Amino acid sequence: MTGTGTPTKGVTLRLLDKADKEIVKLDRAIVGAVYKFQHEFRKNPDAGGFDLKQLKGHERLWSARVNREYRALLLRLDGDDWLLVSVKHRGHVHRNLDRLAYGINQVTGAIEYVDLQVVEEDVLRRSAPAASAPPSIRPDAPAARTEDAAPLFARFSARQLADLGVAEPLIPIVLKLTTDDELLGLAEYAPRHTGEVLLRLRDGIPYELVQEQVTAPVSVKSDEGPDGPPADDWQAAVDRSGAVVITDDASLRSIIEESDFGRWKVFLHPTQEKLVHRTYSGPTRVGGGPGTGKTIVALHRVKHLVDQLPPGHTKPVLLTTFNKNLAADLRTRLMSLGGPETLARVDITHVDQLATRVVSESDPGNSKRRIDDTQALREWRQLLVEAGDNRWDAEFLSDEWNQVILGQAVASRVDYFKVRRAGRGRSITRADRAEVWQLAERFTQRLDVKGLETHRQVAERAAQLEIARKHKIEERRRDEEERGGPGNIHAESGTGAWLRYRYRHIVVDEAQDLSPAHWKMLRAMAPQEPNDLFLVGDTHQRIYDNQVTLGSLGVHIRGRSSKLTLSYRTTREILKSAIHLLDGTEYDDLDGETDDLAGYRSVLHGPRPLLRRAESWEQELDLVADQVQAWHDVARESVAICVPTNDMADDVVARLAKRGIMSAKITGDGPRRDEGVHVGTMYRFKGLEYRRMIIAGVSEGKVPRSSVDAWAQSDRTRHQRELQRARSLLFVAATRARDALAITWNGEPSRFLRPLGAPSTCA
DSSP, X not given: OOOOOOOOTTOEEEEEXXXXXXXXXXXXXXXXXXXXXXXXXXXXXXXXXXXXXXXXXXXXXXXXXXXXXXXXXXXXXXXXXXXXXXXXXXXXXXXXXXXXXXXXXXXXXXXXXXXXXXXXXXXXXXXXXXXXXXXXXXXXXXXXXXTTSOOTTTTSOHXXXXXXXXXXXGHHHHTTOOSHHHHHHHHHHSOHHHHHHHHHHHTTOOHHHHIIIIIGGGXXXXXXXXXXXXXTXXXXXXXXXXXXXXXXXXXXXXXXXXXXXXXXXXOOOHHHHHHHHOOOSSOEEEEEOTTSSXXXXXHHHHHHHHHTXXXXXXXXXXXXXXXXXXXXXXXXXXXXXXXXXXXXXXXXXXXXXXXXXXXXXXXTTOXXXXXXXXXXXXXXXXXXXXXXXXXXXXXXXXXIIIIIIITTTOOSHHHHHHOOXXXXXXXXXXXXXXXXXXXXXXXXXXXXXXXXXXXXXXXXXXXXXXXXXXXXXXXXXXXXXXXXXXXXXXXXXXXXXXXXXXXXXXXXXXXXXXXXXXXXXXXXXXXXXXXXXXXXXXXXXXXXXXXXXXXXXXXXXXXXXXXXXXXXXXXXXXXXXXXXXXXXXXXXXXXXXXXXXXXXXXXXXXXXXXXXXXXXXXXXXHHHHHHHHHTTTXXXXXXXXXXXXXXXXXXXXXXXXXXXXXXXXXXTTEESSSSSEEEEEGGGGTTOOEEEEEEOOOBTBBTTBGGGGGXXXXXXXXHHHHHHHHHHHHHHHHTTEEEEEEEEEESSBOGGGGGGXXXXXXX
């Protein structure tokens, strides 16, 4: 490199995974200098102002000037192909040249870079936080390191760790780790594969299983021979690495500035990458706790499926979820990920909208107004009042109608006498069934007269229409096989559409909140072929009372379920508290087995959640406003306040306005304005995330609501389901917080807060 200033043709600048996380922590002015640097470097790396030079003692590591104080560290891969691995203060670079380690991993074949000096200082010598920090913002002190503590990985040899793909320069440090804090700190700096291997081993997963599940899928030894990939084939290695080519200024800015989604557009964890690109023999489910990247995996899966399609103008891929706000968010994210070319081949809609479309095709003159479960429950109550019937309660009848009659497509009184009511809790006699069926018929007639229908009715009708369509398709296929050729290619289904499946591939986000009718409809919309249904969800986040066993609905996921366990969004302090909210409750896996959050963890640190009690709701409103004002160092839009009811949300908005704090209430259509603190009920926060979060009104009688305990004697199964749903809502709310969480209540704290140490006033 002569520094003559002559432009170089064909310069490629790449960004290594985790370099972006280092850059985003720098001062804003330095980040701005990095943007300018990459723009100019891509045009001409030989420009004299970069002072580009090879670092002493390193064959491939070079330094380039970002500004007067900071330097970019780059690996020269081949000719004018450069990999940006770090941005450091110039003093650090030259003091620690011998501690900058890089190479090609002999198991994964990927390029790895580690600053051993930083790892040792931040992981093994981490000091406790200053005692002067106020309790509301003081991070937990890491566990004290003692010389005689047993190393976490003492039972493994350096060779064993290397064979799993642990970055070899880090192995001496790994073998010194004695606390989980140190391990999680190391995972923050280590290459992703190394972090995943170590976390799995620490969770007690057997060595052989880690080898099979984590290392084998990304190993290149079978391709490159027993000795692994060549140590000097850097061009081949970069294609296996978590690296992205910076094609323009916007590409780097999106990674740095679009929070987690910006980087996940390009940097998938090896486990996530594997799930995205695998070929599945049938339906598959990806589970995992909040912040583990399930939605990101779903979006990348959609793009992967589209990339495999032959050219065309149809939309053979469906991306769906359970409400319109989430569907709109998925559309925005997919546009950002794949651009208009990907979006043009994907139908993005929420399941009730999809069901309405199917029914409207069959019955275009239908003018009925759709109502939700809450409105339907009011109609049940009014029906019982008008009938003078005190024996049955509206909640039971509504559930029986939704879960049993609609859920199992019961069409007659005789069928209702025969149908199984598994999971309903309260048993009823044959005479009871006769009464319930009569009330259900009256309820249906009531809706008809009023010109109403529920979303669940529409979903069930859509399911039956799609099942009938599927039967016609299969019948025609059998006829063609018998005749040895195609029949009438213009044959149409009863909906007026061409007689073919609507989709080839269906991807479902937030799968835990879909009803049985939704699943029957979706199953009938795609042929039973490889890669047909791809589901992501977490039953710990179920916020609707939809009890589903997928296998009974034709969606067979046994043997094709995976779980993500590493949270990239929420600090482990918040995560630990959120998991405690679920103490003592069992969750299903959507297929008749139990699910848990074993191994679910985060590598992010932050303050412990703040718990505060008030004497009254009025006083609690002041506590909430005080906390918002204390968080003056972040944008108002990065703060949210979650409460149990709409009336309480209105109270919060009014109190904030009185304090001069702008806020925006979240409705069914999203926030009413872009500016200000977001305020809403727990149901409104599904799928959202904020830097700081306040959950207010978490008092006994509100969370769970006092009426839930009325089921304790009459229907214990229903009682447990309602308690579980209330826990899940609180769990969802708590895990919307990225950096800090405050929980407040007045009077007696919710029973769910006891594992967090909330004191009872009744004690």
